Amino acid sequence: MxxxxxxxxxxxxxxxxxxxxxxxxxxxxxxxxxxxxxxxxxxxxxxxxxxxxxxxxxxxxxxxxxxxxxxxxxxxxxxxxxxxxxxxxxRRASSKKCLPVESAIAKLNKDVNPMPVHSHNDYWRKLPLFEGLAYGARSTEADVWNIDEKILAVGHNEAYLDPVELTLDKLYTDPLLEILDEVNCQDSDSDRKNGVFFNSPETSLFFYIDFKSDDNELTYKLLMQQYLKSLIDSGYLTYYDMKKNEIVWRPVTIVLTGNYPTSLEILDNGNDDGYFESYQRFAFLDAPLLSLEPKYSKLSVVTTVSFNQLMKHCGSDSWKVSLRGHMDSNEVTCAKSLIDDAHALKLKTRIWGAPTWPSNLVKTISHQIVHDLGSDLLNLDDLYMASSLI
Known part of the structure; x- marks a missing residue:
């Protein structure tokens, strides 16, 4: 400092x-x-x-x-x-200079290593998108509502939306496109793309899109055609290769959560060769950790469970863990086996709803979730605290 x-x-x-x-x-x-x-x-x-x-x-x-x-x-x-x-x-992104070492990403996290943290309700932060990147959070989240069947507004509650300024493009997709263009300007046609973490350009940012509106088919259509198309055209989104039957990782990985559509008819726009007829699927489903099936290895890249659900599955609950101050060996063994099963399907894991107080408990549980259980992502609201815990 x-x-x-x-x-x-x-x-x-x-x-x-x-x-x-x-x-x-x-x-x-x-x-x-x-x-x-x-x-x-x-x-x-x-x-x-x-x-x-x-x-x-x-x-x-x-x-x-x-x-x-x-x-x-x-x-x-x-x-x-x-x-x-x-x-x-x-500012530099708008100057049209090709100098990645002085890019927005260099300013945001040049001396910061990516950390296994999900920026929960990121749009509530003082600096949506930028704050999470500055701390190195590997995952971010935006709740979206379709407004007048043409705009995806970002917000937690439908009563407090701003469909002019607080939209998915203005807060997230447009800035992501700018900063990624800036660090890929030297060889924009290359199949290899640099990501949003200066110290680890190969690390993908998980971008959770939480569907809030009832008409999830329309929300998905708007998302694909209006908000993600530029990122797709630039080669910045992770995709499932339908011909090779494999995941191709890119700088940003879209994960659908909330009231999202699950039908392949919707996800692929009624085409056997993908939404844009390119044999690629650019959006992945948030798979349920406690009820995994082999199909999720093609439909998902990450699976999620709440801490309390995880503990209940293991014959305990979050209150018992909180009162004790840590997970015991039986809880760790049980929970880790579920995470290992997910990893066997090549799925990353995310745990949310872990204790948030007091700080000593947060530190202990967070360390156990990441290091003992091996979870890839953990919801934490306080990013400054997270940077000192993990």
């Missing part, structure tokens, strides 16, 4: 720049002057070498100064913090 001396140096530099504007013009700086100063400040942040949660902390600590021209932002929809941060992260 920046020390006191470093912060004072930065703020002193900003103060000098502001004073220079006042003295050179002999009047209050205009909006244009403020914009120029803002642009210079944001560009100078690159020289500090901040990444990961250190970059997030810097923006939060200096937001009052970084965002003084807030009239140009749409912060009523997400936040001023989000708008200023997004502008900084995507």
């Amino acid at each position: 920046l020390g006191l001396k470093g912060c004072l140096t930065i703020l002193t530099g900003y103060a000098i720049a502001v004073c220079a504007l006042f003295s050179s013009r002999g009047r209050n700086p205009s909006l244009t002057d403020w914009e120029k100063l803002k642009d210079q400040k944001i560009l100078n942040i690159d020289s500090f070498g901040l990444t990961g949660h250190h970059l997030l902390e810097f923006f939060q600590d200096n937001l009052a100064f970084l965002g003084f021209s807030e009239g140009s932002y749409h912060h009523k929809h997400v936040s001023l913090y989000y708008d200023v941060f997004k502008e900084y992260i995507l």
Whole structure:
């Protein structure tokens, strides 16, 4: 983290720049002057070498100064913090320079290793998508509702949707396309694609799309045709190769959850050769860990169970584990056998609903789930805590 001396140096530099504007013009700086100063400040942040949660902390600590021209932002929809941060992260992407080492991904997680964490209800975070990537979370999630049969709005409750600004493309698919284009610009035609983790470009980001609307067929159609098509055309989505009968991993892996369609007639758009007649299936079902079948090795890449369901299956429950402070050897053996069965089908595993308090219990259970059970993903809301636990 920046020390006191470093912060004072930065703020002193900003103060000098502001004073220079006042003295050179002999009047209050205009909006244009403020914009120029803002642009210079944001560009100078690159020289500090901040990444990961250190970059997030810097923006939060200096937001009052970084965002003084807030009239140009749409912060009523997400936040001023989000708008200023997004502008900084995507600035180089818009410059059309091909320099992956200075990309948005380099800014977000250059010194961060991917961690087996699912960013639960990611859209509730101060920085949807970007915060999870900054901490190295291997999985993210967006709840979607189809609005007026043409828009997929993101939100937890239908009463509080914003179909203009808080949409799947504006919060997730468009930024993903930009930052992936940026790190694949040197050889865009290559079959090998770099992903969203600087230290591990081969690691795929699991992107859970939680279907909330009743008409899941329409939601799926909108998802495929309007929101995922550009990522598909660019070769960024993991797919099931229907000819070779194998999974081909790419930078982003789409997992359908919630009220999703399960019929192959819908998933493949009525075609024997896939939705876009390419012999590829680009969306995978969230398989149930406690009732796995061999078919899921073709329909899924990940399987999910709640911690309480898992413990009940093993003759216990989450309350017993919480009171004891850890899973005992019988619980570990039983749960691990289920996860091993999933891995035998080449499925990753995700566990949600583990204890979230107190911190000592969270640390112990999280460590057991990841290291003793071997689960690939764990729901954790506090990403800062997660980065220190796993």
